Amino acid sequence: METLRERKKQRTRDALLRAAVELFTTRGYEQTTVDDIAEAVEVSQRTFFRHFAGKEEAALALQELVVARFVEAVRARPAAEAPLEALRQAVLQGWETLNEVIESVVPVETYLRMYRVVESTPVLLAAHLRRDMETEDTLARVLAEREGLDVDADPRPRLAVAVFGGVMRVTERAWSTGEDFSLEAMRELTISYLEQVGPALTESWRTR
Amino acid sequence: METLRERKKQRTRDALLRAAVELFTTRGYEQTTVDDIAEAVEVSQRTFFRHFAGKEEAALALQELVVARFVEAVRARPAAEAPLEALRQAVLQGWETLNEVIESVVPVETYLRMYRVVESTPVLLAAHLRRDMETEDTLARVLAEREGLDVDADPRPRLAVAVFGGVMRVTERAWSTGEDFSLEAMRELTISYLEQVGPALTESWRTR
DNA sequence: TGTCAACTGTCAGCGGCTGACATTAGCCTC
DNA sequence: GAGGCTAATGTCAGCCGCTGACAGTTGACA
Numbered sequence: 001m002e003t004l005r006e007r008k009k010q011r012t013r014d015a016l017l018r019a020a021v022e023l024f025t026t027r028g029y030e031q032t033t034v035d036d037i038a039e040a041v042e043v044s045q046r047t048f049f050r051h052f053a054g055k056e057e058a059a060l061a062l063q064e065l066v067v068a069r070f071v072e073a074v075r076a077r078p079a080a081e082a083p084l085e086a087l088r089q090a091v092l093q094g095w096e097t098l099n100e101v102i103e104s105v106v107p108v109e110t111y112l113r114m115y116r117v118v119e120s121t122p123v124l125l126a127a128h129l130r131r132d133m134e135t136e137d138t139l140a141r142v143l144a145e146r147e148g149l150d151v152d153a154d155p156r157p158r159l160a161v162a163v164f165g166g167v168m169r170v171t172e173r174a175w176s177t178g179e180d181f182s183l184e185a186m187r188e189l190t191i192s193y194l195e196q197v198g199p200a201l202t203e204s205w206r207t208r
Numbered sequence: 209m210e211t212l213r214e215r216k217k218q219r220t221r222d223a224l225l226r227a228a229v230e231l232f233t234t235r236g237y238e239q240t241t242v243d244d245i246a247e248a249v250e251v252s253q254r255t256f257f258r259h260f261a262g263k264e265e266a267a268l269a270l271q272e273l274v275v276a277r278f279v280e281a282v283r284a285r286p287a288a289e290a291p292l293e294a295l296r297q298a299v300l301q302g303w304e305t306l307n308e309v310i311e312s313v314v315p316v317e318t319y320l321r322m323y324r325v326v327e328s329t330p331v332l333l334a335a336h337l338r339r340d341m342e343t344e345d346t347l348a349r350v351l352a353e354r355e356g357l358d359v360d361a362d363p364r365p366r367l368a369v370a371v372f373g374g375v376m377r378v379t380e381r382a383w384s385t386g387e388d389f390s391l392e393a394m395r396e397l398t399i400s401y402l403e404q405v406g407p408a409l410t411e412s413w414r415t416r
Numbered sequence: 417t418g419t420c421a422a423c424t425g426t427c428a429g430c431g432g433c434t435g436a437c438a439t440t441a442g443c444c445t446c
Numbered sequence: 447g448a449g450g451c452t453a454a455t456g457t458c459a460g461c462c463g464c465t466g467a468c469a470g471t472t473g474a475c476a
Binding site (some may be wrong): 417418429435441442 | 448451453455461470
């Protein structure tokens with residue numbers, strides 16, 4: 001059982017996160033000050049910074065939930081599965097179960113809107129990409145362990161994860177600049193792009 | 209012929225850039241204030257911001273020179289060359305001719321030290337990665353044009369460039385966290401990793 | 417119930433960055 | 447070569463993100 005103090009603290013954090021996301025997705029990230037967020041929740045600015053390391057962290061907190069779950073999904077894939085197939089399955093699984101992670105904090109649609117705010121705000125995109133690299137680092141270790149390799153001696157786990165991450169980033173960008181912002185569209189793009197990356201590297205583009 | 213005013217302006221910018229790099233590589237990025245840089249050149253802080261959009265831009269200005277040249281090198285590759293081979297050749301060519309671009313501003317060794325500052329400073333790494341994405345966008349258009357494709361309709365140019373970029377990022381990271389900070393080491397890593405990416409994706413890692 | 421610790425508020429201050437306005441100094445024409 | 451024009455710089459005030467220090471409040475737990 002949780003203590004009252006912990007519940008109160010969590011409630012404040014949730015309120016700050018929800019207010020931040022609400023403001024970011026309506027007014028825009030740059031147009032929202034930390035004071036705005038704190039004021040909306042009726043706490044001091046200092047309290048905001050006690051819950052979030054910075055404005056960026058509040059903007060990326062939702063993504064972090066999804067990414068953490070994705071990494072766990074990769075860990076849970078059967079050991080017999082090939083590395084890239086494990087990544088592929090974990091990603092698709094992630095899209096399917098997005099509701100379970102997000103809906104308890106904000107509506108999925110809000111999450112998807114926030115996603116696009118990140119993609120279209122330079123400073124947020126930059127922070128997002130750096131986090132991606134950290135995730136890739138973690139994933140490389142997971143894959144290396146699955147295959148019994150030393151991640152510092154054998155570059156192949158890092159290379160595979162980097163390639164996979166590159167494809168996912170192209171996918172995300174295509175989704176966020178496209179017209180269909182549904183989860184289903186994201187899922188179909190993921191499948192399609194992962195299928196095409198092999199041919200794109202080996203075959204000539206002129207002989208489709 | 210250049211006007212005196214333009215020469216003076218360029219000289220101020222160069223002095224600011226050199227002072228910034230000098231301070232960043234000795235004292236560290238976070239430990240250096242814009243006032244420090246301006247003071248070292250004996251100009252006002254406001255003048256610094258008239259030459260650089262921000263502190264980050266001064267830190268990434270050297271890289272920008274190299275990246276711009278790399279993109280030009282890709283454009284200049286023979287049209288008959290396969291896309292990925294064009295990228296590969298352009299990168300290797302870039303390392304070989306690094307002197308020509310950099311030495312007129314700072315010693316190559318200083319550039320390599322600055323490179324590692326970027327890799328090890330979170331906020332700089334983030335900004336660097338975002339720039340990489342912009343570069344990848346440009347390169348995808350270049351490759352699409354070479355192959356006569358529409359970059360918005362066919363994802364293959366973007367996918368190929370993203371994969372290539374992913375490999376290069378793994379390479380850079382391995383170089384900057386390794387022990388041999390020479391250009392030759394960078395070059396060898398590049399060749400080695402680009403060779404291994406194919407097998408890493410297709411073959412089983414256990415049957416080396 | 418009283419002590420301790422955690423959460424919060426207030427205040428002061430730093431650093432990045434910008435707009436507005438004044439000043440200097442190269443450029444260009446008559 | 448004296449004038450006006452304009453680009454480059456300096457100065458000043460102020461916003462915003464963020465942090466440390468200190469004080470007040472409110473749960474936790476004996």
